[in-house]
Amino acid sequence: MAELRWTWVDDVDTSWREALARAFDPAALVPVAGLRPRGIAGRSCGLLAAPPSVPFGVFVKTFAHGSLHARVRHRRGASGAAVEFDNAVRLHQMGLPMPRPLALADECGLWGCAKSHYLMEHIAGAKPLGECLAAAGLPGSPAFDALALAAARLLVDLAAKGVWHRDVNGGNVLVAPDNAGRLRRLYVVDARHVEFGRLPGAPALEQMLTALAGSLLADGVSDRRVLALASAVPDAAAEHGGGSMRLVSPETTLLLGRRLAAHLVAREVRKGKRPAEALDVFSRRYAGPGDAANYRDRRFARSRYGRKVEAAERRIVEGMLPGLRLRGPVLDAPCGTGRFLPIFAAFSREIVAADTSAEMLALARQESVPAGWPIAYVMADVRRLPVEDGRFELAFAMRLLHRVRGREERLDVLKELARVSRRWVLFSFYDRRSWRGLRDRLRGRYAGETPEVIEAEVARAGMRVERFHPVGWRGRQTLVLCSKSDVPPQGPPREG
Ligand SMILES: C[S@@+](CC[C@H](N)C(=O)[O-])C[C@H]1O[C@@H](n2cnc3c(N)ncnc32)[C@H](O)[C@@H]1O
Known part of the structure; x- marks a missing residue:
């Protein structure tokens, strides 16, 4: 040796x-x-x-x-x-x-x-904080609240001493339980990315809290738990004599955490550390140079059938909007090159256009709607949208879910759309009973889903199907208008 x-x-x-x-x-x-x-x-x-x-x-x-x-x-x-x-x-x-x-x-x-x-x-029996937060009782239970407060105190203690641990995450904070499984002490490990005296207390605390929230969300810890953790931080800061620290609200921490989580998950998928879901594979098709221009110039324009479908999709959406009587913001995710933005701009004064592809967003911004229109362009993953619950009156997801075969993955997207909408969700899928669905089945390809399956998933996501609208007679791409179940029914809206 x-x-x-x-x-x-x-x-x-x-x-x-x-x-x-x-x-x-x-x-x-x-x-x-x-x-x-x-x-x-x-x-x-x-x-x-x-x-x-x-x-x-x-x-x-x-x-x-x-x-x-x-x-x-x-x-x-x-x-x-x-x-x-x-x-x-x-x-x-x-x-x-x-x-x-x-x-x-x-x-x-x-x-x-x-x-x-x-x-x-060696801290015997210590477990990662992420695991412990997911396993502790619900927020509000003594076990969860004690753990959240202990984690908040740890971050506050670091920040108050001028320490910015840039890699705080659910695995770098260890929880040592006692023999009865009760919380004993928290430890921070992996000190490689630590800065001393670089950031003052409040910004360092916010950075660490966002990093922790992002990693927890990426590992599947629920929004509710992360929000409860973020809510414990002001109390911990006040105990520490930092009551005057100006911190962002827990809701803002959750939003920032969601944004970071999307980035962390995408990075892990890229590095092969996390299995790619169908949407990870799908989004790569639009991420390269020229992919966006190709979509805009060739996807529908190259055949008569394509042009017909494109025009029909716009007509259907345009026909539905008056009946929805929109009074609030609209989300178009994924917006692609912004095909639908001019339509939404005629019905809503606030639109958020989201997509994972920077190129798609750039084209949408350049061309879809004249400058000065009320559209915000955001690079975001539809599975983890960095917006608060019920932010939109309509959440629209066209030509996305037809690529998702896995029910759980589709349900995740539907739940996220339901979460960010306070009223309507409009999305499209492939109907396996369409002519093209029949052809795909004969060829042994993925043919889509039945409306019954989609209806059941919509219900699991906390919504109700108002109506299905195929694009063309027995068309494959089918739009589904859903309302939030907690909204009193208004009857299916009529086309304008
Ligand atoms: C077929 S295009 C549809 C765009 C637009 N809705 C339309 O109908 O023209 C699919 C778009 O989904 C985007 N995309 C794929 N996966 C996504 C995800 N997880 N979150 C947000 N956008 C995604 C792609 O970048 C691409 O712009």
């Missing part, structure tokens, strides 16, 4: 140093139960069978310095291992709740340091 060079934290007892150095063997670390195979942030991790004189277990995080460049960086004290170790020591000295850092052991050879092992106290 290469020689080990030890850098000990000052307050580590000499007898522990000797015992740990004797016991340490990087090849004989015990795997940590419940940890992903790639460990934490891609670093391998293991447990050291701590010598009896050391009163706690020892957790080891190993950083490999593969390239010559990485070794030079490490020598200069700028490698991930060195930065994380230095930051952890500093945070621990500041009295912040970190697992106690013990030492950095560098494996040195002729060509510099190949690996660094960061030794720290």
